[in-house]
Amino acid sequence: MANDERPDSVVVVGAGQGGYQTAASLREFGYQGRVTLISAEDALPYERPPLSKAYLKGTADEAQLWLRPATYYVRQSIDLVKGTVTGIDPAARTVRLADGSGYDYGHLVLATGARPRALDVPGAGLRGVHTLRTARDAVALRTALSSARRMVVVGAGFIGLECAAAARASGCAVTVVEALDRPLARVLSARAAAHFTRLHEREGTRLLFGQGVAALHGNSRGGVDAVEFADGRRLPADLVLIGVGVGPRTELAAAAGLPVGDGITVDASLLTADPHISAVGDCAAFPYARSGNRLRLESVQNAVGQARLVAERLTGSPRAYDDLPWFWSEQFSTTVQIAGLAEAYDTEVVLGEYPDAYSVLLFEGQELRAVESVNRPTDHIAARRLLGRGIKVSPADATAPGFTLKGHLASHRPGPGAPG
Secondary structure (H helix, E strand, O other): OOOOOOOOEEEEEOOOHHHHHHHHHHHHOOOOOEEEEEEOOOOOOEOOHHHHOHHHHOOOOHHHHEOOOHHHHHHOOEEEEEOOEEEEEOOOOEEEEOOOOEEEOOEEEEOOOEEEOOOOOOOOOOEOEEOOOOHHHHHHHHHHHOOOOEEEEEOOOHHHHHHHHHHHHOOOEEEEEEOOOOOOOOOOOHHHHHHHHHHHHHOOOEEEEOOOEEEEEEOOOOEEEEEEEOOOOEEEOOEEEEOOOEEEOOHHHHHOOOOEEOEEEOOOOOEOOOOOEEEOHHHEEEEOOOOOOEEOOOOHHHHHHHHHHHHHHHOOOOOOOOOOOEEEEEEOOEEEEEEEOOOOOOEEEEEEEOOOEEEEEEEEOOEEEEEEEEOOHHHHHHHHHHHHHOOOOOHHHHHOOOOOHHHHHHHOOOOOOOOO
């Protein structure tokens, strides 16, 4: 146990989901010391998932994004500070801000998040070329969509496809360009990915796979008007969204001498090499309990779970992080929910009616690693419970007549008087 399990003050750098949740959970678990939450954005802490969905479509306003109203931070004695942290002094246990101010800490939590990866091609800085990470980005993109006629989305991940769906709903012509051979290739099985290809094509989106972007071209007014592919072809566009992933914000940690890679390196309790500094959320690279591999996950569930664990540790209840990952996305009338993480798999079993409402069970050998549920929320809930409790499901189980995830879960519930 670190000698600052109950520090007299905690400073949290970053007020996204992980940073907010750290501060909130400290108070929830009875922490009495000073809590300072430092935000680089001039806004109350807010949810990010709606930025590419309801907010982009104009069906949610800024106040609906807030995780809590301003009065919450006053009532909970959380000092919400707006400013940019420029440095950490681990020896003195202080953080410095751009305005010259500084804060001492008993424990520091880095929740610095991630930034969109740049598209390193000529013309990437043209007006009309956007990324989406912050509320300010979403405002700019929503404004641009109100007058755009032809949008090109570079990258067919969740952000790209969700924005493409919102753009189609606004009446904009949309083309999605992806360097790989299918959408969502890093997060979904080929079977589920094919579903989303058909979904977007049915809604009028054009999808181009195996295409690299070589340049963006502008007009005489400095705005983008074409996307050039590696083979020289050009596609007209007056709005371009770059959605090729994000990279962790590790600069502060690296400058403070902490080990970093694809994220800030932490142990199973989310401590860095400095026992007085933790990292959570999109910026943290942690050992995944189910495989031992070091991972960095970008999800609300992961940020919330890691933040709560750090708050537990700082209030005297240390444990290892072993929360089950889960993810979701909404596109048009379709919802996909993923429970677990299939780093590798060799067998797929489909339950339900493909391609309308179904689940894909992904096995590695005899072990169920993940379940992808499309318009099957009951399966998703059951899968989270099965995987979270370590209840075994084999390919033979899943292919047996009448098998359901909910039924399998029910058959493994402890009986009356049995240990839970």
